[in-house]
Amino acid sequence: MSEKQANENIYDRFAQVMKQTRELVANMEQLQAQITKVLEQNAELSIENDHLRKAIKKMKDQSGEAKLSGSRQNLKELYQQGFHVCSEYFGKRLAPGESCAFCTDVIFGHDPDKAK
CATH class of the missing domain: 1.20.5 (Single alpha-helices involved in coiled-coils or other helix-helix interfaces)
Structure with a gap:
């Protein structure tokens, strides 16, 4: 090359x-x-x-x-399905259109754990 x-x-x-x-x-x-x-x-x-x-x-x-705890959310769902969640009538059926002040207090009332 x-x-x-x-x-x-x-x-x-x-x-x-x-x-x-x-x-x-x-x-x-x-x-x-x-x-x-x-x-x-x-x-x-x-x-x-x-x-x-x-x-x-x-x-x-x-x-x-969002402020409700998981257990309170569950109680709210039970209440909306027509069951009492208060200690007075727990598990009993609500009458159609009935509301319960005790139940709403249990669901939305004062949370003793948050006061600490």
Whole structure:
């Protein structure tokens, strides 16, 4: 192989490596743009998620349901199904349209654990 052919071969290889490098850089730029877009969407969704959580918490606080303990929630559900939950008449059926002040006091009344 002559020196001229060796030089041309080196230049051909160099041109090929340069072409591959340009393609690689173009691919990396595309990936960077896609990553930037995904990160922006993620930030927007995180902010929106925080706002929604605050709104849900505010709605729960306003309705008062979030303030009931799990056991009081269960008593409330039993009462809504038509059963007394007070110690006086516990387990007895409420008459249609009947309400019981004792039951509502048990469900929504003063919580001695919170006073501590």
